[in-house]
Amino acid sequence: MQTGLGVCLLSAILVVPAFADTAPKKGSDADEAFMTGIRKIGVMTGEAFVCSPEPDQPKVGQAAIDLATQVSLHFGLQAAFVFSGSFGYGMGHDFDHKTCPQALEDFKALQAKYLAH
């Protein structure tokens, strides 16, 4: 009886870790809401780059690099990769420039909140 109980206990201990690693981690590339948000922020940053006056564009670009660095440090290279690609997409695609004030405002808020240190 005791032997059977011990075997069951050991089996449970050995089997549980095999199932524990399947849930997506928060902020990981399997977190789809987060990755969608990363893409949106990347597109927004790219649009803010285009909307900025030419002398200010290097600052926006550097801020995008800094943000990509923070994303890579905290959420991994894949999230940073997606952010960077979306930044390029935001820069390159055609969009309604009437939204520029909004994009610049959102970018400044993002910069103030996460890059002001």
Next chain:
Amino acid sequence: MLALAAAMVLAGGAMAAPVTPIGPKHVRGSVDSAARPDDGAVILIQNRTRGGGGQRGGGAQRAGGGRGGANSGGFNSGDFHRNVSNTQTRNASANRNVNVNANRNVNVSGGGGCCYGDYNSGPSWGGVAAGVAVGAVVGAAATSAASSPTYVAPPPTYPPGYVSPPPY
């Protein structure tokens, strides 16, 4: 016997974590030779079910040599994650019955800078290809959409012939 099982359970936590050899044999060989059981190092080879998030964490200590941006000290990752993850639902709930073309002028930046729901999410597959290639294709693909408030989707992948397929 039960006492023996319990002792093994407790002792197992203090001993080296079980490492399942995953990967090519030559890689396993180098891992085995690099890690000694008495130096306290634990090598984890994680499963990469969704594209390799397992690389996270190690890089955080390696990127400190560049510009000041590599310093992660003041970055509130929890708050960032919360805000970034909230970008999807805001417009959907407020404008369900409204023409989506009108949503672009809705101010969603209120409430502490949270949420960027009215921005395009870009290419659904992650999109560096779009970031790189869009300069070449946007002139042709986006012209008809210049007056449209909706965004133009980038090409779903590299055009055929743009890169050669991998040899496997």
